[in-house]
Amino acid sequence: MLLQIKEHNMDNKLRDTGIELIGEAFWGTHIGQLYESKDDFFSIACPYFRAGLLNNELCVWVYSNNTSEAEIKNYLDKYINNVDNYIKTGQLLLTPHFNWYLIDNNFNEIRVNELWLEYVRKSTKLGYDGLRAVADTSWLEKCYYRTFAHYENKVNKTMLELPFIVLCLYDENKMDKLQFAEVIKNHSYTIINNDNKKELIKNIELIIKDKQLNKALEYNKVKTELFTNLSHELKTPLNVILGTVQMMELEKHPSNENEKKYVKFLKQNSLRLVRLINNLIDLTKIDANYFEIHRRNLDIVSFVESITSSVLDYAKVKSINIIFDTDIEEKVISCDPDYVERIVLNLLSNAIKFTPKGGKILVSVHDMNEKINVSVKDNGIGIPVDIQKNIFNRFEQVDKSLRREHEGSGIGLSLVKSLVNKLDGNIYVKSRPSKGSEFIVEFPCKTIPETSEFNIENALVSNIVERAKIEFSDIYC
Structure with a gap:
């Protein structure tokens, strides 16, 4: 089982920690924080957990007697929308220390280690990229210090090759110099307070990892440039083909009906190639963190309505009725x-x-109120329950049969989730087989200072018609 976990880990080692002092880190990173107050550790732990939830990680918070589940949820609500939904789906677990570290009122390092390994296995089995944890040690009493330090050292070595990242919280008011030194020794990074500022102490082994990280970042940059160049090389002949197709479509007297059919097929499949290339390039840029956001203030209600209206012709091909509804005129x-x-x-x-x-x-x-929900609901084939948890994973398809009726690369919804995350939003699905599906996207209701709002009409004229042709290239129109 451990071998399978290691193989899974090789696909995407770099993770966004959500901690500004650290940035991205490898799986297997063991972080310690010495905090002065609850506000102190919540300011680090909440954005750290937000990054994990938005990046398809199973998240476990083992809290101590200095806080509660309700208080943690209250703080998390300030950083991420719909915390209860993450708990309901099982992606977020908040559990007290006596259900993890002190079962039967006794600390057993072997048992605790096995519990972490069990959840790492569970995370990959359920389709998550790995496990992210917060472990608050406020419960720790002096009688456990030496045993716990040994346990931490063992965890540090065990998790190196696992899809596992953990933030350990230590109350600095309870620590002496020896314990402080043990924390630094047993963690890749240690966050401390110094003159009202947070500082980062790196373990000596981390200096070597930093070199690996720099190499990985350079590799990501080269990979992005390669895919961008490859995209250009692939699009050039495709544009020639599409240009030729457009010329043939302009002919007033086509030779015969078969020729019209062949031209239509040629155009459709060329557009499908364009869509596939665009999606692959965008996913590569997102992975390498080279995808830029250009924020504008816009009326989301009118914008979504206009996008919906622009695709009605594609729905008519299958005699599908599309209805737009809203409970607010402008937002x-x-x-x-x-x-x-x-x-x-x-x-x-x-x-x-x-x-x-x-x-x-x-x-x-x-x-x-604080967010706006955009929902697309259909009465189609629905999504099997066993696929729903993985539907936003790359190359995951609703219909996996060799004779499936619907073409697709399996990267569209993965890209959608990445785009939603970039906008600080959330997306989830409700579905029952043979009853249909509903995809709900949540956007935060925030605005930015700017001189004018985004002109929807100009955007539609210049972009949406051509983009709709590409996105709907699987549908005859």
């Missing part, structure tokens, strides 16, 4: 219009593909 939020457009187009494309002829699709926008 201006800060977001990247291109991102929102691609998110909604992808969800609409999937809904049309997986909804039978004569079906219905409901696109709705709901004001939830």
